[in-house]
Amino acid sequence: MEKQRPKIPSDIKIEDVYTPEHIKEFDYSRELGVPGEFPFTRGVYHNMYRGKLWTMRQYAGYADAVESNKRYKYLLKQGQTGLSVAFDLPTQMGYDSDHPLSEAEIGKTGVAIDSLQDMETLFNGIPLDKISTSMTINSTAGILLAMYIAVAEKQGVSPDLLSGTVQNDILKEYIARGTYIFPPKPSMRLTIDIIEYCSKYPRWNTISISGYHIREAGATAVQELAFTISNGIAYVQSAIDRGLDVDVFGPRISFFFNAHNNFFEEIAKFRAARRLWAKIMKDRFNAKNPKSWMLRFHTQTGGSTLTAQQSENNIVRVTLQALTAILGGTQSLHTNSKDEALALPSEQSVSTALRTQQIIAYETGVSNVIDPIGGSYYIETLTKTIEEKAQDYIKKIDSLGGAIKACEKGFFQQEIHKSAYKYQKSIEENKTIVVGVNKFISDHRPQTTDHRPLKVDPKIAKAQIRKIKKLKTDRDNSKVDSSLKKLRQVTESETNLMPPIIDCVKSYATLGEICGVLREVFGEYKEKVVF
Numbered sequence: 405m406e407k408q409r410p411k412i413p414s415d416i417k418i419e420d421v422y423t424p425e426h427i428k429e430f431d432y433s434r435e436l437g438v439p440g441e442f443p444f445t446r447g448v449y450h451n452m453y454r455g456k457l458w459t460m461r462q463y464a465g466y467a468d469a470v471e472s473n474k475r476y477k478y479l480l481k482q483g484q485t486g487l488s489v490a491f492d493l494p495t496q497m498g499y500d501s502d503h504p505l506s507e508a509e510i511g512k513t514g515v516a517i518d519s520l521q522d523m524e525t526l527f528n529g530i531p532l533d534k535i536s537t538s539m540t541i542n543s544t545a546g547i548l549l550a551m552y553i554a555v556a557e558k559q560g561v562s563p564d565l566l567s568g569t570v571q572n573d574i575l576k577e578y579i580a581r582g583t584y585i586f587p588p589k590p591s592m593r594l595t596i597d598i599i600e601y602c603s604k605y606p607r608w609n610t611i612s613i614s615g616y617h618i619r620e621a622g623a624t625a626v627q628e629l630a631f632t633i634s635n636g637i638a639y640v641q642s643a644i645d646r647g648l649d650v651d652v653f654g655p656r657i658s659f660f661f662n663a664h665n666n667f668f669e670e671i672a673k674f675r676a677a678r679r680l681w682a683k684i685m686k687d688r689f690n691a692k693n694p695k696s697w698m699l700r701f702h703t704q705t706g707g708s709t710l711t712a713q714q715s716e717n718n719i720v721r722v723t724l725q726a727l728t729a730i731l732g733g734t735q736s737l738h739t740n741s742k743d744e745a746l747a748l749p750s751e752q753s754v755s756t757a758l759r760t761q762q763i764i765a766y767e768t769g770v771s772n773v774i775d776p777i778g779g780s781y782y783i784e785t786l787t788k789t790i791e792e793k794a795q796d797y798i799k800k801i802d803s804l805g806g807a808i809k810a811c812e813k814g815f816f817q818q819e820i821h822k823s824a825y826k827y828q829k830s831i832e833e834n835k836t837i838v839v840g841v842n843k844f845i846s847d848h849r850p851q852t853t854d855h856r857p858l859k860v861d862p863k864i865a866k867a868q869i870r871k872i873k874k875l876k877t878d879r880d881n882s883k884v885d886s887s888l889k890k891l892r893q894v895t896e897s898e899t900n901l902m903p904p905i906i907d908c909v910k911s912y913a914t915l916g917e918i919c920g921v922l923r924e925v926f927g928e929y930k931e932k933v934v935f
Contacts, residue, residue, distance in 0.1 A: 615632035
């Protein structure tokens with residue numbers, strides 16, 4: 405009986421060994437080429453990490469702006485080279501901290517930001533013209549970006565000097581995450597409004613199209629790639645339909661991918677992503693600017709791969725996942741902390757996670773050579789296979805009417821649920837081994853004195869509520885009312901919403917008040933049961 409060939413998680417069968425026979429039709433110039441040139445398989449820049457290391461950008465934010473500001477300054481002191489802001493659920497969902505629905509979640513999954521006053525505190529003492537900032541925010545992205553622009557102006561920094569990214573990817577919220585507010589059509593309008601408004605700012609990435617959350621929901625590597633690229637196609641097409649020039653906004657599109665445990669599959673996924681996007685932008689959208697063809701991406705190691713059992717093992721998992729992102733050519737990287745399966749990361753564990761990147765960067769030598777695994781029989785075969793399988797998915801999504809229609813029909817959700825169920829079943833049946841969970845289980849639990857899970861002091865939530873109530877009393881409310889009235893008028897038209905949102909923010913209208921106007925005009929989205 406012939407031995408069954410093993411498979412990697414994307415259901416791709418693999419051989420015992422790879423030889424030149426597996427890439428005999430391989431065209432070096434067409435499929436691989438030179439780093440920094442089309443199709444960018446080997447990297448988006450000619451010198452890659454020999455010129456500049458990836459940005460070490462630890463995702464952080466908890467409690468209130470004061471506590472998060474302390475954490476940012478701590479991370480920068482430890483050698484972090486970029487900021488990444490996590491916002492709490494009320495902020496993501498457009499509710500102020502004094503809203504009844506916010507009470508139990510203030511500052512829990514990120515920092516609570518209710519107004520420009522909070523944003524000023526969050527970046528107090530941090531020069532915004534010297535540091536790049538990534539903000540993981542979607543439905544309320546325009547409001548948080550407006551606050552960031554206003555804080556910069558208070559620091560004397562012009563918007564055209566700001567560098568960073570706002571996630572601004574609403575489609576994946578309907579697909580995998582759920583922090584949407586408005587129906588898809590007005591949500592897409594808000595997304596494209598940001599792309600249009602910021603196209604004049606050459607250093608700001610106007611959208612970070614996220615496969616990370618799709619993967620965390622249970623998608624395979626191929627699905628993560630295909631669904632993310634399909635969402636990218638939808639955004640580009642919507643911007644073109646708005647009348648925007650693809651070669652103006654195209655160079656400022658960025659992506660956000662996950663790094664899971666199957667080492668070579670992840671590396672091949674990143675390489676396939678660059679090649680696939682370059683072809684789509686060049687051939688499908690007729691982009692002429694080579695910068696429009698470049699897929700630049702941030703990576704975060706896989707949160708769903710971390711285990712509460714034997715949590716020290718997570719350091720090893722994260723190290724290997726980080727290495728896949730670096731060998732795959734990432735532009736920036738977040739490494740998860742060992743205790744994130746248990747609680748918000750402690751200061752010590754987040755420092756270890758940052759040190760992981762620094763050790764890889766400065767002690768291993770992997771950054772000395774560009775694409776050191778390029779030309780591997782296995783890697784090139786796997787890169788091509790993943791690209792082809794992703795293309796098949798994209799064709800299917802196109803046949804359904806594109807990403808928005810496919811989302812409304814529940815296609816993405818059903819595919820992800822099937823993959824998640826299959827993976828979990830394979831763990832329960834011991835076909836997939838998770839060390840410390842279904843194999844190599846230890847009854848001994850080491851007594852550690854350093855593991856103190858970070859908990860948000862309940863007093864902070866009460867103080868946040870008091871602060872916003874005081875703001876609403878002390879500010880010029882006639883100015884607030886006037887700015888909100890103007891916002892409503894623009895919302896009811898087809899004019900770009902960013903200028904009136906910025907005016908509202910500068911008057912100290914709160915995030916909840918601004919979102920309240922948008923809710924009244926746009927309505928709220930209620931998820932349909934599709935299966």
